[in-house]
Each structure stands twice: as structure tokens, then as C-alpha cells.
Amino acid sequence: MSSIRLVAVDEHVLLRLGLASVLAGSSDIALVGEAASAAEAERVVEETNPHVVTLELVLPGGDGITTASKLRAKRPDLGIVLLTASNDDALLYRALDAGLSAYVTKSSPVSAVLTALRHAAAAPTSFTAPGLQTALTRRQAQSSLLSPRERQVLLLMRDGTSLPAIALQLQVSEATVKTYVSRLYSKLRVNNRAQALMVAVNQGLLPTSDAA
Incomplete structure (x- = not known):
């Protein structure tokens, strides 16, 4: 089975190390690159040709969603997962509206993070997030x-x-x-x-x- 090639983008080294540790027990996802800033993310993605990128919302030199848009413009089939500490409906809506593949918080179970990564690899242009349907229901109620x-x-x-x-x-x-x-x-x-x-x-x- 070919592995999903992943690049992790987060300014915190410990987060990237933690993700690498989690992926060490996964047979289908391989961490092929890391970046600590928005500019570095674009370079590393170009060099490593990943299937999926994880992005923190706040990055040196730009935010994760803006960086995601730049990466997706160059690579339409790239899976993009917003992996961040923030957890609220407004951020979920931003990720959805920006065309990302998934949104998951750093406090989520490992299984939820792995599910988001696999979804992003298989269906990069569709969106998933824990509690997505409930959030969309709230959004519809608020819109009315x-x-x-x-x-x-x-x-x-x-x-x-x-x-x-x-x-x-x-x-x-x-x-x-x-x-x-x-x-x-x-x-x-x-x-x-x-x-x-x-x-x-x-x-x-x-x-x-x-x-x-």
C-alpha cells in the first residue's frame, strides 16, 4: 500500500514532533516534510510533493487559511487540513468557505486526526470536521x-x-x-x-x- 505523503506546518516544534510520533504507528501515512512558517510551507511543499498538508491557523508570515489558498491555487489536488488549537463555529465556517479539506483541533482524539488526514488524501476538495452537520444546522438557523x-x-x-x-x-x-x-x-x-x-x-x- 502506498503511503499518504504528509507535510506538517506549525511553528511549534513539539507539535510537529508529536504528530511525527503519532504517525510512526500508522502504516499508511508518512511525514515527508515540516515547516514552521507560511513561506517555508510553500517551499517544503514544492520540494516534497505531498498528498496532504496540515496547517496551524496562526503562522509566522501569514495565517493558515491564507496559506492554504496559495497552496491550493498551485496544487488543486492537495489535501489541506487545518490542525489548530482554536475550536469554534466561526473558524469551521472559514475553513469550509475557503475550500479546505478538513478542520480538526489539536485536542481531538488521535483517531479523529488520522481520519481527517485520510479524508484529505482521498477527497481533497470535499470538507469534513467533527460536528460538521451540527455546526451547519446552527449556521442555517443563524442565517434565517x-x-x-x-x-x-x-x-x-x-x-x-x-x-x-x-x-x-x-x-x-x-x-x-x-x-x-x-x-x-x-x-x-x-x-x-x-x-x-x-x-x-x-x-x-x-x-x-x-x-x-
């Missing part, structure tokens, strides 16, 4: 929270558009826009624009900047 017009106002607010400019663009009165904004704040349980945008991103109601 806002009306289409409220969502439109929220997107314009994200872009820094003033309320008078929003009124002009939507061809409604400024008082009407203020009503939409008031409803947004009430539904999101916030008091200002900054809080609204933060909550909206965290709940998957707005795409993040690199997925927009």
Missing part, C-alpha cells in the same frame, strides 16, 4: 435570523458605509435605515456597529475578509 434587507444593511455596515450613504444606496430614508440597524442590534443583542460586526462574523452571518 436576519431578513434579506437586514443582511444587506449589515454588509454595508461591514464595508464602513455611513447610515446616510446606506439610505442613498438602498433608496430609502435614513429613518428607515436606522430602523433596520435597531432591529439588527436587537437580534444580535449588541449596542453598536463594532459589536454587531464581531458577533455577525462569529456566528457565520458575515463572511470573513479572506473568504469574502
